[in-house]
Amino acid sequence: MKILLIEDEPELAEVIRDSLEKELYLVEHAPDYDSAMEKVALYEYDCILLDIMLPGGSGLDILEELKKESIDGNVIIISAKDSLDDKLKGLGLGADDYLTKPFHIAELNARIKAVFRRKNLNGSNQILTGNTVLDLNERTFTVDGELFSLNRKEFDILNYFLVNKNRLITKNALAEHVWGDHIDQSDNFDFIYYQIKNLRKKLQSSDAKIEIQSIYGVGYKLVEL
């Protein structure tokens, strides 16, 4: 999988690249408008991470160019501007997603995976891990072909863990992803712990060959057994 990262802030570009390389993606970096235009014209990418405010031009112009040349870029906009206008403009110009800085690495991973899944959709939309199948269309979870019921939030949590397999998900990232902005108070950690405990119990009782591990008490990661 080849990803083009268009981001002018070198330090941010570096950490994003590090993180993406952990997922074994091939990452190329364009730090400004001109080099970005050159790269999208010359090469083909599976996904483009696009910053809007760039030296030399606007990311939205790059998006327009892609649309004009009908290049299938699978663009995710990453912008410091949480502006509805930009969002609507970007999505209207064919971007797949819009992520506001600062974001959690796990969130970026999830968005990229979602883009890939949509791209390689062959009728089904499933995540296969170990002996488990998470069907995103049917919203079902099966272990060894046997159906297990999960409630809405448990399904969302498991989905988030599965797309971030072997990666750390901080409690904050999880809370934000599953409960949105609604839970931002200090006691959310006990709450998340409680939710994870329930999910773990379900996974154990289902003989799933996946496990959610605690990492330093900071967060969790899902591993295949």
Add this chain to the structure above:
Amino acid sequence: MLDEIHDSIDDGLDNYKLLIIKRTEDDATVLQKTDFEEGNYTIHKIAESEALRMRDYFTDTLLYMQNEDDLEPVRMLTSAFKHGEDYYQLTVFNSTVEEDDLIEDLFYSILWLYIILVISIILINNVVLRKLWTPFYSLLNELKSYRIDKNVPLPTVTGETKEFKELESAVNALIIRARETFYNQKKFTENASHELQTPLAIISTKLELMLEKESLDPANAENIEQILQTIQRLTKLNKSLLLLSKIENRQFNEPSLVDFSKLVNQCVEDLEDFANFRNIEISVDKSANLTYLMDESLASILVSNLIRNAIFHNIPNGKVHIIINENSFQVTNTGKKEELDSSKIFDRFQKETNTNSGTGLGLAIVQAICKLYGFEVGYSYDREHCFEVKMG
């Protein structure tokens, strides 16, 4: 004025006296005239001693006048002269002004003058001055209703009066300066918040990556985790400030008809897990349909901030009760058994406790949204805390 008239008459009488005395030298019959009759003088023979004692003197007196058939005021000169060896007394008179008539006439003239003056002043004031000052008052009215935060055209002066034109340009220069300062200040929070996003993204992403390292020892990991928490708070704070300044800068302009009961249900559903976890019971009472034409994301923030507050500042096993009426909604919750300071709770960074969780901006955002749409938001306490939003 009367003195002047007397003086003039006196001169005439003096002159007349001399003429008569001169005439007596030519015509002795004149000396026989002891009554006024057709002439304006009388001559009486008097004793020498009396004549020598006498000085010329003027008197005002009344005499019967044939033409007026009445006593009229006259000026009378009494004098003495010597003719041959004899002494005579001469009395000359001249009719003088009728003082009361004069005063009356004068009074009326002055009265008329005064009335005409007043009428002219009123006319000039009302017609001419009003017309002259029209541009001034129209400018004044424009200034009274001028709001610097609204992008309306600058006030203008009609007409060509130089002074008013100068006033207009001075006022406009002032408004432009004030407006610039106002916008810069408003933009500052927004720009600062935007500029903070990228550095925050770098720090938090780097730390998250660092935490993934297997080699990290638990104590370091805990430190990093604490830093991440702090950054998280900073990020939330930054986002809230950004939202607040966006609301105040009126950057939300996607009004649609918002159904509040739907919004409340959605919000309750989102928070259900958390409420259940803390054993808080949420109930919703809907007595009417509440809809309003406003930005949907703001409506959602308004509702969710209030409900979130009610859940997070609640006690374990507490209750949250939401009532939706025709043009208001209420969120009531159990909580601390004391009234909050209603004059302060909507201010920025007013936290009831020193828990480091909230941003202290939740209710400030609620108030900013209400202000934007002209809603009225109030707090009351009657064993339970109650927040009510009334829509116009």
